[in-house]
Amino acid sequence: xxxxxxxxxxxxxxxxxxxxxxxxxxxxxxxxxxxxxxxxxxxxxxxxxxxxxxxxxxxxxxxxxxxxxxxxxxxxxxxxxxxxxxxxxxxxxxxxxxxxxxxxxxxxxxxxxxxxxxxxxxxxxxxxxxxxxxxxxxxxxxxxxxxxxxxxxxxxxxxxxxxxxxxxxxxxxxxxxxxxxxxxxxxxxxxxxxxxxxxxxxxxxxxxxxxxxxxxxxxxxxxxxxxxxxxxxxxxxxxxxxxxxxxxxxxxxxxxxxxxxxxxxxxxxxxxxxxxxxxxxxxxxxxxxxxxxxxxxxxxxxxxxxxxxxxxxxxxxxxxxxxxxxxxxxxxxx
Amino acid sequence: xxxxxxxxxxxxxxxxxxxxxxxxxxxxxxxxxxxxxxxxxxxxxxxxxxxxxxxxxxxxxxxxxxxxxxxxxxxxxxxxxxxxxxxxxxxxxxxxxxxxxxxxxxxxxxxxxxxxxxxxxxxxxxxxxxxxxxxxxxxxxxxxxxxxxxxxxxxxxxxxxxxxxxxxxxxxxxxxxxxxxxxxxxxxxxxxxxxxxxxxxxxxxxxxxxxxxxxxxxxxxxxxxxxxxxxxxxxxxxxxxxxxxxxxxxxxxxxxxxxxxxxxxxxxxxxxxxxxxxxxxxxxxxxxxxxxxxxxxxxxxxxxxxxxxxxxxxxxxxxxxxxxxxxxxxxxxx
Numbered sequence: 001x002x003x004x005x006x007x008x009x010x011x012x013x014x015x016x017x018x019x020x021x022x023x024x025x026x027x028x029x030x031x032x033x034x035x036x037x038x039x040x041x042x043x044x045x046x047x048x049x050x051x052x053x054x055x056x057x058x059x060x061x062x063x064x065x066x067x068x069x070x071x072x073x074x075x076x077x078x079x080x081x082x083x084x085x086x087x088x089x090x091x092x093x094x095x096x097x098x099x100x101x102x103x104x105x106x107x108x109x110x111x112x113x114x115x116x117x118x119x120x121x122x123x124x125x126x127x128x129x130x131x132x133x134x135x136x137x138x139x140x141x142x143x144x145x146x147x148x149x150x151x152x153x154x155x156x157x158x159x160x161x162x163x164x165x166x167x168x169x170x171x172x173x174x175x176x177x178x179x180x181x182x183x184x185x186x187x188x189x190x191x192x193x194x195x196x197x198x199x200x201x202x203x204x205x206x207x208x209x210x211x212x213x214x215x216x217x218x219x220x221x222x223x224x225x226x227x228x229x230x231x232x233x234x235x236x237x238x239x240x241x242x243x244x245x246x247x248x249x250x251x252x253x254x255x256x257x258x259x260x261x262x263x264x265x266x267x268x269x270x271x272x273x274x275x276x277x278x279x280x281x282x283x284x285x286x287x288x289x290x291x292x293x294x295x296x297x298x299x300x301x302x303x304x305x306x307x308x309x310x311x312x313x314x315x316x317x318x319x320x321x322x323x324x325x326x327x328x329x330x331x332x333x334x
Numbered sequence: 335x336x337x338x339x340x341x342x343x344x345x346x347x348x349x350x351x352x353x354x355x356x357x358x359x360x361x362x363x364x365x366x367x368x369x370x371x372x373x374x375x376x377x378x379x380x381x382x383x384x385x386x387x388x389x390x391x392x393x394x395x396x397x398x399x400x401x402x403x404x405x406x407x408x409x410x411x412x413x414x415x416x417x418x419x420x421x422x423x424x425x426x427x428x429x430x431x432x433x434x435x436x437x438x439x440x441x442x443x444x445x446x447x448x449x450x451x452x453x454x455x456x457x458x459x460x461x462x463x464x465x466x467x468x469x470x471x472x473x474x475x476x477x478x479x480x481x482x483x484x485x486x487x488x489x490x491x492x493x494x495x496x497x498x499x500x501x502x503x504x505x506x507x508x509x510x511x512x513x514x515x516x517x518x519x520x521x522x523x524x525x526x527x528x529x530x531x532x533x534x535x536x537x538x539x540x541x542x543x544x545x546x547x548x549x550x551x552x553x554x555x556x557x558x559x560x561x562x563x564x565x566x567x568x569x570x571x572x573x574x575x576x577x578x579x580x581x582x583x584x585x586x587x588x589x590x591x592x593x594x595x596x597x598x599x600x601x602x603x604x605x606x607x608x609x610x611x612x613x614x615x616x617x618x619x620x621x622x623x624x625x626x627x628x629x630x631x632x633x634x635x636x637x638x639x640x641x642x643x644x645x646x647x648x649x650x651x652x653x654x655x656x657x658x659x660x661x662x663x664x665x666x667x668x
Contacts, residue, residue, distance in 0.1 A: 285630060320379040321376070323619075
């Protein structure tokens with residue numbers, strides 16, 4: 001923990017008021033505190049207790065190159081045209097740095113860059129994956145608590161890292177393009193299981209009908225565990241997301257309709273409390289892992305580990321027994 | 335935990351004897367127990383206490399397409415020609431399945447497939463990343479304890495996931511190809527910091543001299559923290575790893591020489607005990623994370639998490655305070 005975020009944490013209350021009043025700068029600084037983890041993130045979390053959360057949290061995932069960012073840009077426009085404030089968190093769990101592609105894509109969103117009703121942020125992983133999941137959950141929670149109506153969490157890729165990050169979304173939208181390789185990969189990684197709405201973008205290309213058919217077959221095979229629990233029928237939609245005057249003419253309204261319908265479905269079948277509890281569960285779990293990783297990095301944690309490792313190397317204890325001792329000692333002091 | 339691995343754990347002792355005697359089948363089954371985590375992995379770990387570990391553990395990493403697998407295949411041949419038994423653990427931390435590329439590459443290793451002195455295994459991630467690091471550390475430790483002279487841990491990619499897995503290696507070999515993009519990516523991800531030997535493969539291509547120069551500049555900028563601690567000068571070598579009769583004629587001897595030299599350097603500067611302790615530290619840390627993740631998945635863990643999430647959703651506590659409570663409760667019972 002360095003000093004700067006901790007001292008900033010003392011001013012968290014006024015910063016939250018400013019952010020709720022529309023200050024982009026305060027919002028950005030609060031998210032930096034959340035990203036810093038440790039006492040800074042805990043201070044933001046504590047200061048938000050009691051504030052209502054009303055945002056719909058939408059996860060958008062899919063392999064690179066399927067037109068995900070264009071789709072998100074068009075969706076942002078749709079939310080805006082309904083008068084809703086919308087935030088986008090762009091997350092790249094596969095890289096410690098949200099580098100080239102993701103930031104490059106964001107350039108396309110310049111049409112929204114002067115709109116105070118739109119907030120865009122790339123989330124970076126300073127450290128372990130647990131930290132990124134915790135930071136993203138914390139940022140989404142903050143944005144919801146300061147009055148955004150929709151929070152879009154966009155991740156790159158269809159791997160297990162994405163699954164961890166996307167668990168905080170109410171609705172997960174999986175974007176694919178014609179050709180089934182990525183769909184199979186998503187199924188293997190468990191992304192298909194947590195997807196609530198499937199979108200085959202670039203539907204003006206060859207092979208769309210086949211991809212839609214194959215995805216429907218995969219869903220019928222019971223791939224979608226999360227949907228099953230609430231009896232939700234996962235729709236497979238096709239879109240041609242392009243920008244400009246025709247933006248989203250093809251299928252985008254159906255996508256937004258399906259997203260709204262899924263949220264309404266959850267509220268009917270589970271109620272908003274259960275929905276909030278599910279999101280809180282993902283957040284708490286991420287913070288548990290983050291706290292343990294932070295403890296392991298602390299001077300006391302490093303000492304504990306070094307002592308345990310010396311015992312293991314000397315042959316007086318095995319790694320699993322030693323690890324159980326380290327875990328007990330660290331967690332007790334947390 | 336399912337029943338099969340646990341009941342198999344009761345026969346761990348005889349299986350270790352058989353594996354040490356050269357049984358490939360017992361070795362493979364023991365690694366499956368390690369991969370299963372929980373009580374199975376703990377049983378294998380406990381049964382290995384007191385056995386000497388003599389293997390040199392070599393980590394090989396680098397982006398896809400640089401010829402890493404060919405290089406590993408040729409290295410295996412070199413170890414064999416010195417009469418050493420060698421094991422290869424192929425790990426893909428970026429994917430929950432060691433799919434296409436990695437297994438496909440393994441086909442090239444068929445030249446070693448009938449050699450009882452060579453053991454090859456793909457490590458899969460059943461679950462979280464912590465599990466994969468713990469399983470790979472456990473498998474490398476097992477292979478060392480049953481008498482392998484060298485264990486090569488090969489990972490795909492140059493991201494932070496790789497850093498976690500590679501911390502168990504005595505020597506880390508980073509393989510790149512001409513063109514610096516991947517080198518910069520590796521530097522950002524911290525892979526360059528843990529690399530002890532840099533190899534620019536495909537050195538018959540354009541741009542080799544520039545890549546070597548740029549990598550040397552990066553190293554001079556103090557990128558290599560691990561080497562600095564022991565005053566090791568990270569060499570930048572060039573190779574043209576190809577198979578067939580000319581296999582490894584170009585630069586491969588230098589690579590093996592640098593690997594041997596690095597190990598000797600560590601033993602001179604730190605001693606074998608410190609080297610073993612460093613490896614044990616990586617293993618214990620991975621198991622700590624794995625145990626916590628397993629606790630979170632257990633029925634008791636799920637209940638704890640659900641209770642905490644309900645409190646957070648109801649607004650009576652923040653996510654960080656709730657997470658601290660969950661961590662204390664889980665670790666206390668571990």
